[in-house]
Amino acid sequence: MLSVKRLPKVMHSLKARLIVSALLLILILMPLIGFTLNDAFKQQVKSASMNELKAYVYAILAVTEVSRDGVLMPEVLLENQFNVIQSGLYAAISTPNTSVLKSKNRAAFNAKIIETSPPATPLNSTNITSKDNQTIAWRSDSLLGIELPNQLPTPNKGQGQFSEIELNGQPHLIYSFSVSFELPTAINSESQHLNSRFPITIHIIKDQTEFQQQVDQFTQQLWRWLMILMGLLLAIQMTWLWWTLKPLSSLETELSAIENGKANQLSDRYPTELQAVAQQLNTLLSTEQNQRKRYRNALADLAHSLKTPLAVIQSQTDLSPESFEQVTHINRIIGHQLKRAQSAAGSAWHLGIPVVNISDKLVRNLPKIYCQPLITIKQNVDREAIFKGDEADLSEILGNVLDNACKAAASTVQLNITQNGAALVLQVEDDGSGVNETLQAQIFERGIRADSYKMGHGIGLAIVRDLVDSYHGQLSIGQSQLLGGASFTITFKY
Structure with missing residues (x-):
């Protein structure tokens, strides 16, 4: 710990210490509050985005049909953003490679869908794209012209996963949810290559632009108001410190006036904590002045009592010149030493x-x-x-x-x-x-x-x-x- 002597000169002032303490409190506390609120808002917005994507997952799941031949989806989805090319909201369905049809069966399945699908409710054919150990079995029209990453999140069955990915170099939020469909147990020459369960993962992808705009707007407003609040707190703090330390400034001013000979006593207009100090200082001043006066009076009486006998001796007519010189010398020494003793340099x-x-x-x-x-x-x-x-x-x-x-x-x-x-x-x-x-x-x-x-x-x-x-x-x-x-x-x- 630094001793008082090693502190910078300005830090010997109570006013400076209080001001520095107040500044540190404001400069540390307010940014900490800002970062905390900003992070909390960001988490809240992200949580709201996740709930929104969850709702889209359930909407997609409600219209998803699965057969041994693949995934069946409507041509037009209820949420129009899925139907608009590169709208910022995308959907895709992936399946493990072990769960999809062989390529020779996909063409037959597509032909079958085209022949049997009623015109009034057309169904979208499975748009199968293989990526590593998973296959994109379906994608929304909004994904047209956009390349999906090689590996999309695949959570456990019945679980969801919220994360971030990049599409076309732009950050996006993605929520993936895995389910498994039960298939009929019919047995034929072709069904022996399929499982009795058909697992799929639904991916809802959304552009982060709106999310980031909300966060940026909140951050700007938060720091703007925090800066205003810091300024107000600083002004209030400085006013409070000035009002609190005003008696100390008054005491310093009065002490300076006494030292400069412009006043003799301190006033009694001080708070309780300083009232005793002011009274003690006034007592010290009065005692010092009275003691110095009594001391000088005593020295004057001593000088008078010594000089009178010396004057009588000097008046003797039969005094030799050598004796007269010594008496004069003694008289001079007494005067010199008395003047030294009367000096007030040792005063308190x-x-x-x-x-x-x-x-x-x-x-x-x-x-x-x-x-x-x-x-x-x-x-x-x-x-x-x-x-x-x-x-x-x-x-x-x-x-x-x-x-x-x-x-x-x-x-x-x-x-x-x-x-x-x-x-x-x-x-x-x-x-x-x-x-x-x-x-x-x-x-x-x-x-x-x-x-x-x-x-x-x-x-x-x-x-x-x-x-x-x-x-x-x-x-x-x-x-x-x-x-x-x-x-x-x-x-x-x-």
């Missing part, structure tokens, strides 16, 4: 934040700070870009990178924000002196302190690096092709 749920809200604020305020010399910040921002994380973290990341760029720039900073599918790319370039290749490699090495970098690439970069790592993003540093200075590129993949 990343809500979507419009990037443009943060970028516009920074681009508007930073030039007011860096006005000597005046720094111009140009931006090319995708207004629909979404950062899936905490607003404070995004502000910290983008603010520190832009702040460093403004410090290092001569006059211009370029901000580019793009979102391609599930990837958010933040790029900040400046026209400063850039970052040499040696330092670029050291920035990403574990244990290298970011506050040892030259002006414009201080402790803020360490905060940015830690926050980006916590969101499993990528931070790369290079040279700007547009402005010639440093280029910081941050990529988040969701």
Whole structure:
């Protein structure tokens, strides 16, 4: 059995699975019904044809007379199709070779029939044709010009046999029925060559054209209506699936809205099976937000309680320069570690934040700070870009990178924000002196302190690096092709 991971990607969707199941059910069940009905109709038509041929057998048998001299039949049969040449309905009577007259007796028999037959009811003379181990003792006028097969079916006495044969290259249905006539037991010089019983087999042959036309017409109508029914079932099935899966689509839409920062909670308009899920998700969202708020408040209280004693120590007039430097360093470390701890990257749920809200604020305020010399910040921002994380973290990341760029720039900073599918790319370039290749490699090495970098690439970069790592993003540093200075590129993949 295939595991879920090995299934095609489209089959991970419940909607796709249900649609494929419905299609397979329709595409397998409906043709199966069609073949079954078509075969049943074909058997029914064949059975009706056999009953029809049986009736013709009894009609022929009713007018058949047998004597020691051969088979006697009327010149004209009641069923007119037997009298019309190649009408499509034929009759013939065959006898075993041991039961027929010798050839010298047949001429005498024919002459006798012609002399003794009354004009009002003429009888047809026996048209004897020998074929292998059987002889065609009589054939209807409709068989004129048609060659019968060398061997016709010969069932047991009192039994019938329904089969198919070819006449003139065309398929025909044939029903053969064998009977045996009792002959008088008179004994003379000629009768010693004859049996006391005279077996015959009556063959009724019918062209299959009408039979095949009925089958073909039924087949066409059957498949036409089955195709219409398949289309209707498919439409009903798709409508039913859409209506059944609509709550799942609504849930997906609302979750996407929450991730993109357009909503805070799920609605309660869900079926019973999904109502509990929606309530649990709303509880998770509320708990996550409240816990993050309490955690940040606790960290803020901790920072305040630590910074106050440090500030008192720093205010001492008798503090040596070495001690003052260490206290300042401790203060900086506390601020750095608290910012790392306050990151929401480890949250159970990343809500979507419009990037443009943060970028516009920074681009508007930073030039007011860096006005000597005046720094111009140009931006090319995708207004629909979404950062899936905490607003404070995004502000910290983008603010520190832009702040460093403004410090290092001569006059211009370029901000580019793009979102391609599930990837958010933040790029900040400046026209400063850039970052040499040696330092670029050291920035990403574990244990290298970011506050040892030259002006414009201080402790803020360490905060940015830690926050980006916590969101499993990528931070790369290079040279700007547009402005010639440093280029910081941050990529988040969701």
